[in-house]
Amino acid sequence: MTDNAVTAPPPKRETTSLIYDPKVRSIFFQVLTVVVIIVSVMWIAHNVSSNLARSNTASGYGFLNGRSGFDIGQSLIAYSSDSTYGRAILVGFLNTLLIAVTGIITATIVGFIIGIGRLSKNWLIAKLCTVYVEVFRNIPPLLVIFFWYSGVLAILPQPRDAIHGPLSTFLSNRGLTFPYPMWGEGASAIPIAFLVAIVLAIVFGFWQKKRQMATGKQLPTGWICAAIIIGLPLIAFIAAGSPLTFDYPIEGRFNLSGGGTIRPEFVALYLALSLYTAAFIAEIIRAGIKGVGKGQTEAAAALGLQPSKTTQLVVVPQAFRIIIPPLTSQYLNLTKNSSLGVAIGFPELFSTGSTTLNQTGQAIEMISIMLTIYLTISIVTSLFMNWFNAKMALVER
């Protein structure tokens, strides 16, 4: 810390006072900063605890084991009003993860397409992509969410007049209802086969690379891996005697009962966050590709590489190094923006957390829990992306 301040030894002058000694000054300001931070933290902690005592509010985390008493519309795990507050928060946490993961994947794909499209030599495609970026980048995400939510609600019909899609699916303003797969006996072989297939595909990838290094010959790796990953579980499925039945939705008095439903709240939040973040990712991609020197493309052309191979083998790998760090912050933004789902009633972490806060009145405890969880999600994402970045970074030999 102090090293950079003391690059050169101070000139020996008998008259110099301590104030002008950079080393002393540097230490003084660092000590001062630490003291200020400690004092503020202690002051806040003390103030909170004395205020809590004065307002006769119960404190502690014991309430997490209490019966929640409220229901949640969408849950990835079993949950009822008999479950605990802790489980309600877990339901919200999983819903946040669901939105974050699906949103990040979609935003990345759309962002790539738009970003590359903006660089296209085709005038219409380039302009369309520019319009997309400028529109979504300049609207607050909350408005985009409301746009999709109101849009979805206003356009779709009531469940009684639901649109009948293929394969017994129904589309109404209650969401997309579809036959829900019910796995029978022996179905556990399928995910096992899937895992095995992934391992096989990775092993094949390494072998292929080694082979290419040795012989210079290429195999259609992508197709072969896809065949393994799809084929193996399929074989397992048939071998287990097709243990699959469907729970078909039935039209009830009010709603469709049975089957699975993708609720409009999820769809609105997912679309809004994906498309909003995609605009930023598109710009990052464009910057990354533009950031690769023109000399690189020309050198590739001089070596006789086709334009598609140039993009794939020369431009994209180098662009990645520029793209990944800002991409990380977009992923974090998307994850954090998922808390806006509370506005349209999507039960993500902030929503179930604040309902819990309200039913128990444990404001400080609940906010500390939510802070910790968001912080953990973000730090884990950051760590992963930093690792990925380090892997992609230029290794100097």
Add this chain to the structure above:
Amino acid sequence: MKKTLLSAAIGAAVLGIGSAASAGTLDDIKAKGFVQCGVNTGLAGFAQPDASGAWKGFDVDYCRAVAAAIFNDASKVKYSPTTAQSRFTALQSGEVDILARNTTWTISRDTALGFNFRYVNYYDGQGFMVPKSLNVKSALELSGAAVCVQSGTTTELNLADYFRTNNLQYNPVVFEKLEEVNAAYQAGRCDVYTTDQSGLYATRLALSNPDDHVILPEIISKEPLAPAVRQGDDKWLDVVSWVGYALVQAEEFGITQANIDEFKNSTNPDIKRFLGTETDTKIGTDLGLTNDWAYNVIKGVGNYGEVFERNIGQGSPLKIARGLNALWSKGGLQYAPPVR
């Protein structure tokens, strides 16, 4: 060493702040010159800004009555619109002095949340509203319905309990703000709207076609709506409770905003005590107010019946019947302890 010095300094600082804040809510209010009142963000009849931006409603009039008792000026109120979620934190943190926001008095709010309730200004119960086109006659037919509800309310909990007890399935559609719940119901996102019955009447009025919606007969809960204050300030609790009782007592006496001056020379000892015209009375000073506080309250906002009819009763578009909120002498539950 350094640390102990520091914590001593901090302790002194916090102590200073603590003693300043614990001077008593009533004294703080007198010093700042207005009552900070937590109200609903917008519920027709209870608390809603009118076209000119002035707050109007049943709960708003209660806040005005408190201001009238303290300052002899019902307009010395500042309003903080609070959502179902933000209301308790607003009161706990001291952002508002009193929470008059259709808040149900429950044991956990009274104890664990650190609030105090005493005077119930509206006896309510939870009900259901459905579109007429669904042809539903009873809440027991609602199995499988999607239900719109505001999060963080007792309504949300009663709903879960009611459907569970009656073995009915439902699909909760939960929003934080009342406006969002209304919009979702209007858009047909859910089949049923549930909240306190008073709220259902108010909400139905705000729909584009109120006649197409029907409120089901079932009342599934007790919802005593009461103004809340922070625990640990009994003097302030006394003031806000007695302002409420004064409204009820005035109706019982037949004293209204219009005729109150005729009662000033009344020889009825009960009324003399109530209006503070008795000699050597301490009826107001013991509360920390002036002796004519009850006079100022009624002069400022009228009696309970007037406030009710003006905002939510026959004088309003809501036309809610007095029902449980009639005086005890007329078969209702509104009852004020004796002023003596």
